[in-house]
Amino acid sequence: MVLIAHKNHETAEEQELSNHLLNVGRLAAENGSVIKHEETLYLIGILHDLGKADRRFQEKITQKPSMKVKHAAAGAKYFNQYIKQKYDLKGNILKEDYILFGEYLDVISYVILSHHGLFDIFSTHSHENQLVYRMEYDERKDEGIYYFEEDVVKFANEFFQENDVDLSRLITDSFKEFKCLSEKLSSIDETEEHFYSGLKVRLYLSILKNADITDTINAYREEVESLSEEDLEEKKEHYMKAVEQVYAGFSKPVTEIDEVRNRLAVEARDRGRTDGPGIYRLNLPTGAGKTLLSLRYGVHQMKHQNKQRLIYITPFLSVLEQNAEEIKSILKDKHITEHHSNMVRTSEEGETGVQEDTRENMLFQYMMDSWDSPMILSTMVQFFQTLFKEKSNNIRRFSSLANSVIILDEVQSLPIEVTHLFNMMMNFISQVMDSVIILCTATQPVYDSDYIKYQIDYQHRNKKDIVKMNEEERKSFDRTTVSKLNQGESSDEEEITEEILNHPDDSTLVILNTKKAVNKVVEILKAQTSRPVYYLSTNLCPEHRKDIIREIKEKLPTEPVICVSTQLIEAGVDIDFKRLIRSYAGIDSIVQSMGRCNRNGKLEGKGQVKLVKTKKEFENIDVSALKSIKEKVSVTERILRDENAEINITELNDKFYESYFANASENLNYSFGKDMGTAVDLLSENKYLALPSKRRYLNQSFKSAGQMINLIDQETIPVIVYYGESKEIIEELIPMLERVETEYNLEEIDEIKKILNQLQPYTVNLYNLEKLGQAIMSYFDGSINILIEDNYDEALGVIEEASDFVT
Template sequence: MVKIRYIAHFSASEKQEPHYLDEHMKGTYFQARRFSHTFDRYGITSIAAIAHDLGKKSCAFVQYLKADKKIRGSVQHAIGGVIALRDILQEVQDERIIMAAAIVAGHHTGMPDLNTVFDEKIPDAPPYLKAIPELSQTEMQMIKDILKRFPGLPLGGKSDSKSSFAYKEMLMRMCFSALVDSDFLDTERYFDYGKSIKRQGKAFSIQQLDEQLQNYMLELRREAQDKEINRYRNEVYMACREAAKQPLFFRALVVPTGLGKTLASIAFALEHAKRYNKKRVIVALPLVNIIDQTARQYQKVFGKASVLEQHSQLSYTDDKGESMERARLAAENWDSFPIIVTTTVELFESLFSNRTSKVRKLHRLANSVIILDEFQKLPIHVLAPIFQALHILMEHFNVTVVLCSATPLSFKNTELVGNMGTPVEIYENRNQLFASMKRVEYSQIEKPLTVSELVARMKEHPAALCILNTRKDAFYVYREAIRQKANGQKLYHLSNRMCPDHRKKVIKQIKEDLQKEKPILVITTTVVEAGVDLDFPTVFRAMAPIDSIVQAAGRSNREGKLDKGKVFIFELIGGGMPGGMYRKGTEQTRILLNHHGTVVLHEPWIFEKYYRSLYTLGGDDLLDSYGITSLKPFSFEKASRLFQMIDQNTVSILCKNYQDEDGQIERLIRMYKEAPYLTKEWYREAQLFAVDEYVDSSFFRENQNQLEKISQGWYIWHGDYDMKTGIKDMDEGGD
């Protein structure tokens, strides 16, 4: 009897042998086992790897491979493996088969809700897949052997607790990630072996990275002046080193701005990783401008080969070298880089997504240290599902979570969220540290100010930063400052009316002027509140949520050059205010300051009171507005659709008339007009020159004649762009 050798993939090159199904299955199987062996003790990933392409044995797929013209996706194959697994389930009742079936069903299109796999996917399958079990007896026996060889899942059946369901959901997500990534990599090796080689890098080990950091810090201390602030920085750094030795996996680092939190937290992570078998460090931040700054600092210490920077505004086309190509490929699955710097949006939307492109990287979370910097900026409306997911990762996947902030928060409020409990603080005497590091003096201006009065007050100070709550307010205050002709002070405007490339250049110029002690006034929205290392003697802050006020204060007397910086809190007559929790937080802050005075902004207890009041005001669904934690277990597709860190009701607008220096915008527009389709790289590069806007804003509604649609969610702005303030006429809305 002649044994048929089935084909998984076929190259267009006549010189290349087909990618045989048995070879692809083995390649995917061993890769998936390597990715999942630390968290999948039950063989789920192995079962899925064997079954994932069994549908390619169908006569329809064989004919598809022989066809001259192939339409990708015209012949189904994924459900073939599911049908084979259903036949095994009829013989062996084991929930691992059901879980593997969902993984197989979604390995191209996204993981479906578990209850739809057998009830909807199989009945809808084309007839040509019904013969797959008969053609796959060898593979089905291998799967039965795995079921015997690996232990069954704990706490099976309908009596499962909610926490057990949450664990199994996360286990499925991680196994799905391991399979999808392995399938992709093995296929890539066949079609483009050169690309596969480019993924391999020369990153240092965790041990080597820690040695580099220690040498760097030694040099820093040698060069540092004997100032109080440097002594505090060293204290915080050494506290992180000591705390990392303890087997505690939920930690917090809360220290004042300017005390080297970025390097101290990575010191904790590397020391901890060495001792507790962690493979990588993932640093997630809320804002892109912070990521850029943090990644540059880490790359300076560890080199670009060890630090992957990933966010929407990073263009991998700027550098055509091997290192940039490796980084571009690694952004897909976080491979080969021991330190990842990304956004909290990317991290958590990937964690709740069912899409293959998003979940490829998830299995890299196992055995890692996750640093959530400026964690207080995590959106309240999804805190419950986020904390539940983090809890599961800590409990079952050898993950350590570190919450970092420069705001003196109380962690008693974490008890209100999920089962996380309270983190153990790394720097135990932080209240005393905050008391010693009072670098600013808060004052609340009693009488509400007009725009004109605000500008007049600002002009009394040679260098001042003014932070407003909306773009409209920032624009009007900037315009009034021009009208009043500042006292020899250079004027700057910053807001999300300006594209990221523009803002970055303006911030660089502001830093240079501050360094030279030039007289300047900077009028901005909240875009500078976290992660932008500006140091002004005086800051004006419109009334805002308490954490935003403290963040703004971090832009004053940052380096401790003055006895005290000045922070003025004011109400703007006719000033705008973003809605939702920002408005509620502002109202609560106003009440607290009116009752206690600004002196309490130095007291940690006020933050506990503030957040408790805020959580109470928000109602039962405040921490889970989309009901993610209440969904029926294993509702992967629904959770993916519902979970949103930020409002998705926005579009990106490419600023055609922004004066970029290298002609990148012109090239992007030319590519849009000439290319058959737009690549991920195109969108990533275009994001540098784009402004986001709500689709229900008056600007978007009233300027359709100036907007050219590129694709879903993307437009070109043909109107004016001011090199001081950004898109003209975009005066409404907030940041």
């Protein structure tokens, strides 16, 4: 009897189980070659679906598709049983490596067990060690009768013999790879050591899932094909030439700033050609051209250091929109992936393989968010989800970070509570995954501060800064004068609007910490001045914001424009005002904001920056969602207390961060709240949940940690809005969604994916859809959401009640 892995019940096409295991093994090994782990990934690949040999699964796949059958645990059980009964441990493994081999055994077992969904090894819901419990699936008759020995073991033994697989040799060679990986990492304690064990799981699992999904989609014919090595090399050459062409087009340096920029660009190019894997800094003042500089460094890394992709990450959508446009215009390549919003939210994954393993679902997952392009442009939220979240598409993207150049722009925006998670993750990606990480910002956080327990490891400490500038060169980029508004006394919308109206001929940018504060100032200004007043916040979709910024730029040279915005405008947006009013924030945010004032240095004097200590009720930053902003405001307030007259903000950067980390040294592990532990603990030793009598090497609560870690306190929901060109596209999309919900036509899903990509610039991320009630049209059980036209205002964006506004 031929055993089946996949079957198309409409066409009667089938894929044999042995072919699927071999294909996944080969694909996983090929992908694992990037990190030199071919043997380990081949082993995992050929073991992962052994459970499908059970007669119950064969009955399900051939006759009863809706029948629930567990199959993921069998491969792990067979692996453990083989090592216990047949593997010569003493002959193959050194005695001093026994503890490491125990870790290896757990890591491989968990990866196989979890290939249809992460689970907690220990949790509040069970006293059992799930790593052990799940491998005993066939011994619990209340869950149905399984035939592990009769079917799975029999098939596996025959399969390995027929395909000349020497399992003992494969395990020995695989462990050598694992040992080599482990020796690349240095840990200061067991917490860090176990944290890295969890990352080994994520890396292997990511590669396995990609191989499994690719072969499942291609089960009967090739549906998806990766970029060939030759095509990738051509792209690297094209990228490098395109960037060099931009630099060749620059005129000969005339000013001092031009000369500095020119020298920095040459340094970045040369370092891009020679730097090995590691973590580096691009510590440049606003206006020094760090985006183009980092791109030049990155494309030379791809070409000369054979990196497979460049990943550009920024925290702010406004920055991504602008820089993505610039990068695309330079590189002119259709394979650039811009990913900044999960247009479709994936549903929860199960552990039985019932839904996840269908070819249709695999194709849907593959189309979601693959990061297999040579150039990825995305947000810090998406990046963090790739690092920590539990969903399949997040895990799959993780291995795309290997052998890559990862540019983290405006890295200072990361909340302080993720510091230890971030630092250890960056160490792992650079040291194990052979990637180059560039921390880009004008205000570098001191991630190797003595107040931080788990520090970033700049492996090449004497070369950690890609370029260097002396004091005189930095002064040439000084374009503003900074002082306090209202002599540092607390102020609100009245004092702010008075300051603006007192300078009727000057363009003014106001940046405040909350949308409500922005609304208050805009409301007063529109009533008291005829000058153009613009509102900017994330209540506007990206395309809408882009249009407003374009309109502001057109008017700025000749009109005294006023723009009132949340912090989304403070970094990366190429816009230039005479005056800036900024409410107290972190020193990092203030410096970024200053880059929007006299940005191009064309004023006769310097731009004027006023810092505002706001009244408590005006911005109301006491709410939990703004906790990180409040903490930074508090540190800034203390530092500025003794500063009078003109303030040199940039000199206060290191002082700010040292004070910031010192005050929060107990809060760097991402706490989940009182009596709920921390993310670092759940992802390492799991001391509070793991029962001492049932501990193994791995004890993590991977799924719970993934569900609870959020870069922003509340998960947002992407909503498509009616604005500009989106109106026609939405009208085309809605009938398709309705048809797919009733008929589930795969051809329509592919077209929907393309349309959703078109609609990315017309989405707004909202925290709560309940307030909007019937104004939301939902499809696929809330996976795709569209806001009705009346609830999107041409000036203010998303509004809760359309009747409140005259449009």
